[in-house]
Amino acid sequence: ANVRSVKDLKLKMDEARVVGVTCLGTAHLLLTNKKFDICIMDEAGQITLP
Structure with missing residues (x-):
């Protein structure tokens, strides 16, 4: 996956049918409004309540 920039990564994320992230990773900017x-x-159960 020739990802060389944030733009390339965003394009890959937009095309993905399955995305795996940690609970902490769900707050990543690339997943905002996704x-x-x-x-x-x-x-x-590892997620803490606000």
Whole structure:
């Protein structure tokens, strides 16, 4: 995956059918305003409430 810039990474993310991130990774700027049909949270008990 020839990702050499943030723009390249954003394009790859927009094309992806499946994205895997950690709970902390969900706050990443590239995922801001991204909508998913399905979300599976493994070890969701590790997420702290605000």
